[in-house]
Amino acid sequence: MDGLLQGRVALITGGAQGIGLAIAQTFAAHGASVVIADLDADAARRAAESLDGPATGVACDVRDLAQVERACSVAVDAFGALDVMVNNAGITRDATMRKMSEEDFDLVMQVHLRGTWNGTRSAAAIMREQGRGAIVNLSSISGKVGFIGQTNYSAAKAGIVGLTKAAAKEVAYRGVRVNAVQPGLIRTAMTEAMPQKAWNEKLAEIPMGRAGEPSEIASVVLFLASDLSSYMTGTVLEITGGRLM
Numbered sequence: 020m021d022g023l024l025q026g027r028v029a030l031i032t033g034g035a036q037g038i039g040l041a042i043a044q045t046f047a048a049h050g051a052s053v054v055i056a057d058l059d060a061d062a063a064r065r066a067a068e069s070l071d072g073p074a075t076g077v078a079c080d081v082r083d084l085a086q087v088e089r090a091c092s093v094a095v096d097a098f099g100a101l102d103v104m105v106n107n108a109g110i111t112r113d114a115t116m117r118k119m120s121e122e123d124f125d126l127v128m129q130v131h132l133r134g135t136w137n138g139t140r141s142a143a144a145i146m147r148e149q150g151r152g153a154i155v156n157l158s159s160i161s162g163k164v165g166f167i168g169q170t171n172y173s174a175a176k177a178g179i180v181g182l183t184k185a186a187a188k189e190v191a192y193r194g195v196r197v198n199a200v201q202p203g204l205i206r207t208a209m210t211e212a213m214p215q216k217a218w219n220e221k222l223a224e225i226p227m228g229r230a231g232e233p234s235e236i237a238s239v240v241l242f243l244a245s246d247l248s249s250y251m252t253g254t255v256l257e258i259t260g261g262r263l264m
Contacts, residue, residue: 022049023245028098030054030090032081032138033108035062037207038157041233042105042240047072049241052098056081056090058108073098081108081134084141091141103244104142104154106135106179111209113168124171131175132182139186139197147193155243156183156199158255163201164263176201180255187253196252198243203259205231227260 029046033039034055043053047070056079057063063076075097079090094101110130112123135156146152161169162176180199187197204210204221210230213221222230239258242248257264 023241023247024103025050027102028052028094028100029103029105029244030056030094030101031105031107032056032079032134035059035066037209038205038233038236039107040066041237042107043070045234045237045241047074051103054090054094054097081137082129084137087137088141091145095145100149101142101145102152104138105240106138107157108134109157111172113172115168116170119171127171128175132178135179136182139182143186143190143195146195147190150194152195153244154195154197155240158199158201160201160203160257160259160263183255184253191252198251198253199255200236200239201255201257202236203231203262205233205236207233225260225262229260231258231260
């Protein structure tokens with residue numbers, strides 16, 4: 020049986036590690052040609068080489084519209100189309116509001132919110148001409164409930180939800196779908212660096228009693244990228260093990 024993305028071309032920002040890499044691996048396993056865009060050019064190339072299928076890596080700072088447009092052009096030039104865009108690149112600069120610097124607030128907003136806008140705008144420009152395409156934006160449960168020490172991150176991730184819904188309305192008539200996911204506590208290098216006490220507190224909020232794996236985010240993103248979700252746009256899917264329902 021063909022994969023769910025057989026013959027499709029997908030671009031994933033922040034795809035060299037963590038959840039982004041898991042998405043890239045899942046897409047490749049389902050037949051997609053993959054472009055990994057990452058701030059770290061060498062890591063992007065290594066990640067692309069590790070995939071089982073056609074793939075290439077490209078340097079990209081998602082804060083810079085021209086770099087994002089270039090990454091989209093790489094997909095079209097290398098593989099002939101851009102069918103799926105995943106806006107995944109992200110960082111954290113956690114601190115309480117009283118202690119957070121303006122620079123750390125601005126940086127998180129630029130990478131997450133401006134970066135997602137840059138990616139959605141650039142991909143939609145290509146997809147609307149093709150008459151098809153799926154864009155998946157990575158929000159977070161932090162954008163639904165707000166967490167202490169994350170006024171920057173929670174604001175950016177909530178903004179991504181609004182951006183997703185507005186963009187979905189703008190491009191639906193051209194056959195382009197825009198959806199978002201909100202992961203909860205996922206086992207990555209970033210979360211595993213968390214103090215054990217904080218990890219245990221978060222775990223206690225999860226009815227399923229465990230953290231999620233990057234592959235469990237990737238499979239939902241695959242659903243939204245594929246024709247299985249052909250009548251879904253402007254939606255936000257929580258992937259949290261039931262946390263904060």
